Amino acid sequence: xxxxxxxxTLHEMSLRDGMHPQxxxxxxxxMIAIATACDEAGMPLIEVTHGDGLGGSSVNYGFGLHSDExxxxxxxxxxxxxxxxxxxxxxxxxxxHLRMAVDCGVHCIRVATHCTEADVSAQHxxxxxxxxxxxxxxLMMAHMNTPEGLLHQAKxxxxxxxxTIYITDSAGFLLPHDVTARITALREGLQPGTAxxxxxxxxxxxxxxxxxxxxxxxxxxxxxxxAGLGAGAGNTPTEAFVAVANRMGIxxxxxxxxxxxxxxxxxxxMMHQMVRVDRDALVLGYAGVYSSFLLFAxxxxxRYGLSARDILMEMGxxxxxxxxxxxxxxxxxxxxxxxxxx
Amino acid sequence: MERxxxxxxxxxxxxxxxxxxxxxxxxIEPVWMVGIDPDSDGLARARSHGLKTTHEGVDGLIAHMRxxxxxxxxxxxxxxxxxxxxxxxxxQGAVMIxxxxxxxGPYCIPSVNLAAQIALGASNLNMVTCGGQATxxxxxxxxRVQPVDYGEIIATVSSRSAGPGTRANIDEFTRTTAxxxxxxxxxxxxxxxxxxxxAEPPIIMRDTIHCLTETxxxxxxxxxxxxxxxxxxxxxxxGYQLKNGPVFDGRRVxxxxxxxxxxxxxxxxxxxxxxxxxxxxxxxxLIAAELRAGRYSV
Numbered sequence: 204x205x206x207x208x209x210x211x212t213l214h215e216m217s218l219r220d221g222m223h224p225q226x227x228x229x230x231x232x233x234m235i236a237i238a239t240a241c242d243e244a245g246m247p248l249i250e251v252t253h254g255d256g257l258g259g260s261s262v263n264y265g266f267g268l269h270s271d272e273x274x275x276x277x278x279x280x281x282x283x284x285x286x287x288x289x290x291x292x293x294x295x296x297x298x299x300h301l302r303m304a305v306d307c308g309v310h311c312i313r314v315a316t317h318c319t320e321a322d323v324s325a326q327h328x329x330x331x332x333x334x335x336x337x338x339x340x341x342l343m344m345a346h347m348n349t350p351e352g353l354l355h356q357a358k359x360x361x362x363x364x365x366x367t368i369y370i371t372d373s374a375g376f377l378l379p380h381d382v383t384a385r386i387t388a389l390r391e392g393l394q395p396g397t398a399x400x401x402x403x404x405x406x407x408x409x410x411x412x413x414x415x416x417x418x419x420x421x422x423x424x425x426x427x428x429x430a431g432l433g434a435g436a437g438n439t440p441t442e443a444f445v446a447v448a449n450r451m452g453i454x455x456x457x458x459x460x461x462x463x464x465x466x467x468x469x470x471x472x473m474m475h476q477m478v479r480v481d482r483d484a485l486v487l488g489y490a491g492v493y494s495s496f497l498l499f500a501x502x503x504x505x506r507y508g509l510s511a512r513d514i515l516m517e518m519g520x521x522x523x524x525x526x527x528x529x530x531x532x533x534x535x536x537x538x539x540x541x542x543x544x545x
Numbered sequence: 546m547e548r549x550x551x552x553x554x555x556x557x558x559x560x561x562x563x564x565x566x567x568x569x570x571x572x573i574e575p576v577w578m579v580g581i582d583p584d585s586d587g588l589a590r591a592r593s594h595g596l597k598t599t600h601e602g603v604d605g606l607i608a609h610m611r612x613x614x615x616x617x618x619x620x621x622x623x624x625x626x627x628x629x630x631x632x633x634x635x636x637q638g639a640v641m642i643x644x645x646x647x648x649x650g651p652y653c654i655p656s657v658n659l660a661a662q663i664a665l666g667a668s669n670l671n672m673v674t675c676g677g678q679a680t681x682x683x684x685x686x687x688x689r690v691q692p693v694d695y696g697e698i699i700a701t702v703s704s705r706s707a708g709p710g711t712r713a714n715i716d717e718f719t720r721t722t723a724x725x726x727x728x729x730x731x732x733x734x735x736x737x738x739x740x741x742x743x744a745e746p747p748i749i750m751r752d753t754i755h756c757l758t759e760t761x762x763x764x765x766x767x768x769x770x771x772x773x774x775x776x777x778x779x780x781x782x783x784g785y786q787l788k789n790g791p792v793f794d795g796r797r798v799x800x801x802x803x804x805x806x807x808x809x810x811x812x813x814x815x816x817x818x819x820x821x822x823x824x825x826x827x828x829x830x831l832i833a834a835e836l837r838a839g840r841y842s843v
Contacts, residue, residue, distance in 0.1 A: 261738065262755040262797065263738060263755065293715045293716070294718075294739040294740055295738050319743040320704060320712075320743065322709070322712045323712050323741065325712075325713065327716075347743075521748075522744035523742070524740065524744075526699075526740045527699075527701060527740055527742070529701075529751075529753035529801070530751070530753075533753070533788060533789050536789040536790075536792070537788075
């Protein structure tokens with residue numbers, strides 16, 4: 204694999220996807236410290252939102268310690284060069300949240316849908332595009348659609364005004380050849396001016412290999428998180444990816460030692476639990492289940508005397524998609540009743 | 546007894562399902578079906594059942610409303626089109642029952658407040674959303690026992706049952722449902738989430754309701770209230786079922802539902818269609834009775 208001289212944009216996820224393992228309880232001080240240090244490290248872009256996007260604060264996904272607006276207003280004015288993005292999942296957040304985020308000064312809006320349902324994003328992508336922000340379409344659970352199917356969905360988002368489309372491996376299920384096929388389909392089928400990105404999860408230990416496959420196939424935006432802080436076994440770890448990129452001659456513009464220090468000095472000490480490929484996170488990748496289900500399944504398992512692994516396998520069997528956290532307790536209750544535990 | 550004559554505007558999933566239910570009604574008679582696509586399946590089905598049809602939208606209907614004595618119109622188009630449709634229909638002397646999430650008129654949930662809303666005599670009555678019809682009765686079942694500080698609902702529908710109108714109106718769905726959770730459900734603050742799931746075979750509509758009560762929940766009273774309300778909704782949606790709960794966890798009360806439809810137009814998985822069309826039809830039938838008795842005028 205020769206990636207010498209490829210220029211890519213890294214997008215830091217620890218303050219958005221990283222909200223999942225932190226149960227959306229990251230403090231304003233922690234946000235500011237991490238964002239400031241990433242800014243210093245030359246990271247071009249960082250996402251700041253509830254883990255489930257704008258408006259995600261809820262019983263279903265967990266209430267945030269602060270509102271999206273409080274986080275955005277705390278971080279954005281302190282940035283020297285780094286831009287800030289916000290995530291929006293139609294069905295959870297609305298165009299009202301989008302306007303609020305743009306009013307706070309976000310540079311980029313990423314509108315996320317399940318990989319077969321892109322048409323629910325039309326009003327949000329059109330508005331973001333009209334407001335003049337960098338507009339990204341984010342196709343989640345991309346293992347649940349074929350490369351051709353993903354291209355069809357990507358073209359819808361492109362037609363609404365998205366200028367970058369992501370293949371999002373929300374379950375950490377994809378293997379490198381799957382990533383290659385999906386990124387290639389988008390790269391060849393979308394307009395030349397539309398950029399392609401990849402968002403990985405490390406549930407099967409494949410996030411760096413998958414991200415490299417994506418770059419090779421033409422992705423120019425790669426999501427990463429310092430210390431991997433993200434749902435499930437986390438996202439592609441920034442520091443490891445930058446180290447690999449340096450060795451391979453991929454240009455990221457990010458200072459390796461500085462992101463190593465963000466990971467080690469700021470993120471690892473605040474982690475509620477180690478973000479790693481434990482057996483339950485591995486099951487997410489193995490069964491193709493949405494990564495943020497992990498902690499909900501562990502809690503339901505404890506409450507009803509079950510195994511999180513069994514709950515997650517059942518969530519996979521039922522073909523649940525992102526956002527269906529409510530089904531975890533429902534599934535656990537069914538299983539507990541079948542086993543005579545309640 | 547002569548049935549009250551009505552028109553259905555919108556020949557998509559909701560309008561077509563409503564037509565099948567209205568054809569069985571003893572109170573109302575579907576006379577017109579309005580679409581915008583001459584090749585739509587809904588219009589073809591309407592013609593085969595003897596309805597008059599137009600593919601020229603609401604304008605193709607209004608010239609005929611008085612001569613055909615259309616007293617009630619159901620709008621199953623989209624939130625964006627509704628305001629204009631409503632104005633035109635009401636000008637022709639009909640009552641408008643709104644099955645879009647436009648939410649111009651009073652919010653009607655048959656098992657909770659229908660009689661009171663009809664007594665207001667509004668010319669436009671709003672059926673909230675499918676998710677609202679499925680979940681607001683449960684929020685109300687808790688709030689009639691004790692104050693609910695926060696009500697949150699998650700409606701999960703199959704991809705096949707979510708037509709283009711629903712998809713284009715997803716923000717209107719969440720906003721209107723959340724407002725209904727507050728105004729009709731009785732929660733001080735409401736939130737609504739909708740998920741579209743593409744699994745094959747399609748999933749049956751699922752709804753989860755979380756209430757945060759102000760004080761420790763009275764478990765016995767809430768359980769009884771929830772079961773009584775389930776029976777009430779089952780009177781017009783037989784496939785409305787409590788799957789799990791109520792679960793009590795501190796001040797959180799969680800209820801898990803499954804809503805199967807009658808399979809009139811889309812198969813039984815599309816309970817989201819049925820609960821909406823059944824609520825709209827129930828409202829139309831009560832208004833028809835009032836119109837006949839001369840107690841309702843527009």
